[in-house]
Amino acid sequence: MRAADAIVKALEMEGVEHIFGIPGGAILEVYDALYDSEIVHILTRHEQAAVHAADGYARATGKVGVAFATSGPGATNTVTGIATAYMDSSPLVVMTGQVPRAMIGNDAFQEADTTGITMPITKHNYLVTDERQLLRIIKEAFHIASTGRPGPVLIDLPRDVTMADIEFDYPDKVDLIGYKPKIKGHPKQIKKAVDMIMQSERPIILAGGGVRLSNAHEEVLKLAETIPAFVVTTLMGKGAIPETHPLCLGFIGMHGTKYGNYAVMEADLIIAIGCRFSDRTVGKFSEFAPEAKIIHIDIDPAEIGKNVRVDVPIVGDAKLILQEMIKMIKTKQRKEWFERVDKLKRKYPLKYNRDENVIKPQFVVEKIYELMPDAIVTTEVGQNQMWAAQYFKVKYPRQFITSGGLGTMGFGFPAAMGAQVAFPDKIVVDIAGDGSFLMNIQELATCVDYDIPVKVCVLNNAYLGMVRQWQQLFYKRRYSATRLRYPELSFEKIAKGFGAHGITVEKPSEVEDALKEAFDVDKPVVIDFHVEVEENVFPFVPPGRSLREVLDGE
């Protein structure tokens, strides 16, 4: 069988239903094989977007996302997408074309050292140098991408390999001597953790993106209710527990809720589940939760003790570990602590200055939430992302999709596209910034082409707003290169130019109608909300400060 056909057949056997990509010379053979397949290929308009779309697809479904690109520029265009997926542990298989084996190393046309370039941003990568290894490699790639701590895996395919004739014997198992993720938590450690929980008076659960990756939502909820303990999340952990649940204190960190941050600083025990204690979540490492012992559950042993001290590490799959813990935990009411946190909650609610004359970006997010609480929400990066995180209360797992680790502007729109492909019947909203949206706006063409009715809500402040905010607060308002000057620019017209629907909204009173209109039309829609230009995101813990040092608007 032609190797290219074998690749497509292997993908079918892996259950792949959608691929995002752009063809080119080095990967022509594979695209030829794809022509006869049931797999739906979505031709994006940029390879970066193909990878983000596959990533959004993976985050929304839990399945492995697949992206294709050609050699050279096609492959280098995937880099930002791969790095984004790597930082957020998203399972992807990216296949790139490569020049024929005999030409590798000679600076052939469209040759790039793709495996070299992507080595530090993939969980693993392969250059297929022997066609007889091809199927084993594909099998391994899917296995590595989706197990343990998930991540992107890249397979670089020299053109002559894809043209070779091979036997189709797709392996049903992998045999990787150096890769055996630890799944079951150590019983002794689990017991220690349980004892610690029972002794604690002020416990808090800190849930990260690992909860989603391990599908441990039910367990987190059960644990929280059994102890009972309040739950805070990281940005990536949003949705680990319904945010409307009385035990949920929202997300913590730089722009997290004040009461969440304060509660963490007062806790005597942190039960961290699948999180990596990033600087954006923890603030100043040495001053994080000073009174607390820390239990850290993670499948990646390298995360334990990397950023903060840990008292009881438990390495393994969060879902299984929590199931064990729940069996042993006995409920103990902690009245004082609950009263204390309730007081914090009442004293420091999330808030902004409402205004009847200008559109407040927070108000737009609130309205999206009010009208479409079940929508899948993706975000771009910047203020838009933080307002989305603050004001959209996530109800179910995999509902909120954002680039947390790399903070990639231009992620949200293609990721929304990927999520919409996976869930054609859901409303998918990208809460966007004007700067970020422009970074992958070409994907409007893809959305129109494939009837992908994503709703892009641009919080248009005519600034690289988050950077401007830092300049305002830390650089005496010297707005160096953050003004996005485009008096003539109309996102509405751009959308219409692509054949999508476009709406411009300039008054608070029009916000609701515009959203309703967007949700009603069965088309991709861009709503251009002209929002308050110099609005800031608060609360704000300046970088490198402790979570107690929160700046407010007033």
Next chain:
Amino acid sequence: MKRCTIAVLVENKPGVLARVSSLFRRRGFNIESLAVGTTERPDISRMTIVVRGDDRTLEQVMKQLNKLIEVIKVSDLSENSVERELALIKVHAPPAKRSEIIEIANIFRARIVDVARDSFIIEITGDEEKVNAFVDLMRQFGIKEMARTGKISMARGSKTVG
């Protein structure tokens, strides 16, 4: 700051060395020496890496190495192990100095493996201190060139890393 000797068993595949060195570079770990060679199994190579850092860094080095798919086993051999290094030293050896050099070489059980009109190549093996001490003594004669292998290491006793 501590110094740590790590033995890493890896799959004998192209690109593995690049992966390991890329990891050290990216995470800002400092390699002091690195030696790679085959093992009793043709499909497995062994790297001996000497790295310097605080406890947290050294722990991260081991854990991050372990995450590489092609890394099979990482062991800390800093304590209770046999360590060897090999050096080739081309030393200035005019007739008047030859016997003195030979004498020192004998004391260190080093071997003279090449003799030219006014130079020797001397081969020495031993742990790092021994090699260092020998190199220091050779300096007075004038070292023209030197190559050192980097350290390899093996735990004492019947315990193996594999």
